[in-house]
Structure formats: structure tokens, C-alpha cells
Amino acid sequence: MTHLSGFREEQIDYAGLITRAKRGDLLFGLIGLVVMMIAILTLMTLIVDLALDGIPRLSWDFLTNFPSRRAAQAGILSPLVGTTLVMLVTAILAIPLGVMAGLYLEEYAPKNLLTNIIEINVTNLAGVPSIIYGLLALGLFVQTFGMGETILVAGMVLALLILPVVIVATREAIRAVPGEMREAAFALGADKWQTMAFYVLPVATPGILTGAIVGLARAIGETAPIITIGALTFIAFLPPSPIQAEPPFLNFQWLNSPFTVMPIQMFNWVSRPQEAFHINAAATGIVLMGMTLLMNGLAVWLRYRIRRQVK
């Protein structure tokens, strides 16, 4: 034990200090608990309300029927498929681009003015309202390039939207990889790319995955940019199947297909006068939450597997 200079032990009332500190602790704990309860209870009320309205409506038919003017027969097949395909395109575009950009900025980019400008922009882009991305896509993809309101364009907009999130998460994850690991790899004669590909990226993968899922979870609920590019509300057919019987077996026509997504279908049903459509909207909300949960679950599982492999 070292004595603090300038203090004499007998003058300090340790018991009083400890009681006061404990009281402060308790008070802070209580405030924290109350704040947390407010947040959780609000969320729970919303979810329970949604569940009470929507769960009785959920059935296999609801998932496999097309939307209809008759609320009781209406289903969410086309928005469900639309959302799934759009998310697929978003993930395929945003994750590799985001990871590469993050890796470059963190490990390769020279520290100069240009890099600084890029970094500031990436951080700022994460806070830009989503409707702005929608306007960009409308002006650039739809009107200038004439690509139409297709699954591909929607996937591209949402990919742009979540790109900053993926980049920032990737950089955080790479920064958390201990420097000793890089040095050890270099010492063994690995070059920079080998170090990245076989040591840094695998260790950073769980963090990158978390970032990607947070981004995708944001994208799945987005309505504004997709409405802006002109997604449709009523659609009672599916895009062409991605797999076909004749060679080359893969078919990419679905990328150019018109589509609708679940938040748009929900919005449409909520604004109808008939109560039965509002219940359909609640049920759609539950399915949407289920999909988000499923994605999160997948990420947790992947993270767990990768951590074990790395060790």
C-alpha cells in the first residue's frame, strides 16, 4: 500500500465516504432502472399491441396469397418475395463494397487530406435522411440511366443507404484487432495482403457481421427511398424465378422485375378505411419483425461459429 501524499489517514471518514458512495450508487442504479423500464415498457406495449391485433390473422394462407381487395383473403406473398429479393441484392452489393472500403481506409489509405475528406464524408453519410438517397436514385438510376423501378434499383439504393454503416463497423472491428497479430504475421514473412486475408479479416469478421446486420435491419424497414423511386403498391405476380430448367440454369430477369415490399404494403393497408385491413397490416408487421429477428439470429450463430473457428 502506498500512502497518498498530503493526506493523513485519521482525518478521512472512510465509513461516511463509503455510505455516501453506496447511496449514490443505489440512486444511480434506481434511475437507470426507471429509464430502462420506460424504454422497455414502451417497446413492449407496442409489440404486444401489434401481436394481439396481428397474430390471429397469421396463417400459411396469409403468407402465400397475393394482396386482394377482400381483406380476409389478402396475403403478403408478393411483398414478402419482394423484400427478400431486395435484401439479397442489398447484401450482395453493400457488404463486399463496405468491407473493402473499410479495410482500405483503415489499413491501406495514406494519411492525407483526401483520406480525411473521405472519412468525414463517410461518417456524415451515415446520418443523411433516407429520402435523400431515394431522390438520388430517382434522379440518377431511374431517370438518367433509365433503369426503371426494379428490384435491382431498390437493392442499389438500400445498399448505398447502409454502406456507411458497414464501412464504419468494419473499421471499428479492424481497429480492435491487436497490433501484435499483424506484427507476428509480418515477422513470419507474410505480405500485407496475406496478413489481411488470413489474420486480420477473420478476427474482425464477428464485428463486421454485426455491422452488416445492423445495416440490413435498417434497410428492411425502409419505405421512403423505395417509394421515391416509384415502387408499386399492388402487384399480384412474382418476379421470374432465378432458377430455370434449361441452361444456363440461372436467370437474372428478376432483377428487372417490378416489385413491392412489406413496409409499403403495411402503409397501404393502414391507410384503408376497413378495420380488417388494419389487422392485415399488424400481421404484416409481425412477419417483418420475424424476418429482422431471423437475420439477427443468423448473425449471432455465424459469429459464434466463426469465433470458434478462429480460436
Next chain:
Amino acid sequence: MPRRDAVVWAAVAIVMAGPALAQQAETVRIDGSSTVYPVTEAFAEEFQSDFRGQYQVTVGVSGTGGGFQRFCRGETHISNASRPISQSEREACEQAGIEFIELPIAMDALAVVINPQNDWVDHLTVEELRRMWEPESQEQVTNWSQIREGFPDRPLALFAPGVDSGTFDYFTEAVVGEAHSSRGDFTASEDDNILVQGVASDPNALAYFGLAYYTENQDRLKAVPIVNEQGEAVEPSIENAMNGSYNPLSRPLFIYVSTQAIDQSEAVRQFVNYYLDPELAPELVAEVGYVPLPETAYQMAMENLENRVTGSAFEGGGSQVGMTIEDVLATARQRAGTN
């Protein structure tokens, strides 16, 4: 690593194949008004189940104005509209070389509603509605007692659809006399269910919106009979809108069809014929809560379609208020004839 290679090739193929492929054929593209949407949705649904696999229909909800913008750029074949096409929209279409046929497809009645606890209003005149809504009333007319002698001293709480909606356009034109001319100090919402909520929870409230939102909420709202030109107070209902007694708050709803699309696409031709089928249309229109056209109107509309009567009956600033469907179709015909 064959698995990794496959992923790379898939990504390359997606990027290459994406823009190169052509659009799907035999699709009818429709966009426009959210008021007309439920009607078009019903027809699209029936049409596709009758012609399964042959034709596809897509319907968007960009609003009447947004719909016309896309229509006049040639992006859609048919535009849903809850008001006639405007001068500037017509010019945009003309510049792009897009000719259209204007077809009324249903009527909608605007219901004026109050809270069930409101026991002092049993009818209102258009004059009284004007006093409530005209721009001069802003911050001046704020109490029910100012509307009519004998009304109680209670604050007046007004709710109405947002200023971008065709409903707002039509109501202001019919009541105040000029489209878009309204007081600004009311609670506006693009979602009519919010207006229903507002009136249901405030005894002093008054709102107007499409009839379907009243019929679905009859237990929470009271409709106000409106005194028509003939001097009778008439309740809003499908029957009263059909027989013309609920005026001036009944309005026609339209679809605008591009003549190029009709001439070029079998799918569009079939769909429009389907929309005007006198056997089927009245039933479908009524099912979604709107007012079907009189029988003769379907026949006239079909004739206008066959004779390619292009342009709008409202060119030159004609008003929609007080026009019957037959008037609209006949005027369009006259105009096309004189041009």
C-alpha cells in the same frame, strides 16, 4: 476454392445481366391517386385472375399529381385521378407527345362528419360550410356560435385531408368556390384514419373525407346531411350520390388512358374494356365502397374509347362541380369534334 469462385461468378453475372435484359411484356402499368386506388386494385385483381398468366397489372400510389407526372413522361399506361388533369399537366403531356382519353369510372361522395355527441347540428348548408372553411375565416371563425344563430358557444375544431390530395381540391372548389382556397388553421393529415380518430375523440370537431371512411366508422361518427341545390338536406350515401341528390359534394373519379398504349398493347386494351364492362363494373365499384356510374355512362365511355375521343372535358378551366358523368363524357366528345 470452387465455392468462392462460384460466388464471384454469380456476382459478375448479376452485374452484367442486370441492365441488359428487356422489360417483361404484357404488363399494364398504372399509377396515381390513392382515392382511386382501391377501385383499380379491385379491377386489377379480377382481371389477372380471369387472364391468369397472360397479362400482368401493376398499380402504384403516387397521388393524382405524381401519377400525371409519370404518365406524361410515358412511364405508365394509365393514370388514376381524383380530379381532372390540370392545364400544366396537359401541357407536359402534349410536349411529350402523349395523347390520352379521359374516362370517368366511379363517383365518390365526400362526407362531412361530426362527433356523435354533437347534438346541435342536424344539417348544414353549403353557405355555412363556406363560412367554416373560407380563407377569410382563418382565426376569425373559431366558434360554433358563429356558424349559425342558436349553435352553442363551443370552439370549432376542424380536420381535413392534406392540401396535396384531390379531396382537398374538390371540397375547396365545391364549397369555397376556388380549388385550393382554404383556411390554413385546421388539423391536416394525409391519412384519413387520423381524421376519423380526431373527430371521434373531440365533441366539437368537424371533418370531411371520402364516404368509405364514414361507412366503416358509423359507430364513432355522425354524418351531416348537406342542403343541396334543390333545398333538401341529404345524407351522404351511395344511393344519394347515384341519383344526384347529394350535391355538390359528389365528385367523379377518373382514369386517363394513353392512346398510344391502347393502340400498341393488347393488355391495356383488354384492361380498359374490362374496367368499363357494364356487367361487372358497377358490382366491383360498389364492393369497394364507391358509387357506380349510371348505366348510360358506361356505354358513352365505351363509345368515347372506341372513337378515340382524346383530351379533357375540363380544358379551358371548366369546373368539375355540378357536372354529371354524362356531361363530362359529352363535353369531351364535343371538344374533340371541334378540334
